[in-house]
Amino acid sequence: MSTYKELTAQIETLQKQAAHARQSEIADAIADIKEKMKDYGITLADLGLAGGVKKASKAKEPVAAKYRDSESGSTWSGRGKPPRWIAGKDRDLYIIK
Structure with missing residues (x-):
């Protein structure tokens, strides 16, 4: 049976691995989206994002x-x-x- 300290160390290690995996997957998703936008000629305006910044009212x-x-x-x-x-x-x- 594992001790409390061992379990908390495992949790910390797993949280770091999860954060790293998330960042890697986000980077891959962004690259994939950019590639598809380029291939199909899609702009931010087509997505309703108009530059990604809201205009001041x-x-x-x-x-x-x-x-x-x-x-x-x-x-x-x-x-x-x-x-x-x-x-x-x-x-x-x-x-x-």
């Missing part, structure tokens, strides 16, 4: 105010949760013209 422009409270001067674009000063009231009274 455009910064959203702020929406112009659509409503104004004449008492406080507060404004609201009409998007999202309505502020207290307009909630439940006729919005036509607050439209900015």
Whole structure:
């Protein structure tokens, strides 16, 4: 029967072997994929990867105010949760013209 130290040493050795085998298989898979892409003229765009890097999304422009409270001067674009000063009231009274 093996001792705890022997078993942990075996585990460590097997983990190193598994990591090495994984890296080797990944390298082989990448080489195979590159070869097939070259043979068939496949591009990253064909795979939906467009260069492999996601483009930065455009910064959203702020929406112009659509409503104004004449008492406080507060404004609201009409998007999202309505502020207290307009909630439940006729919005036509607050439209900015």
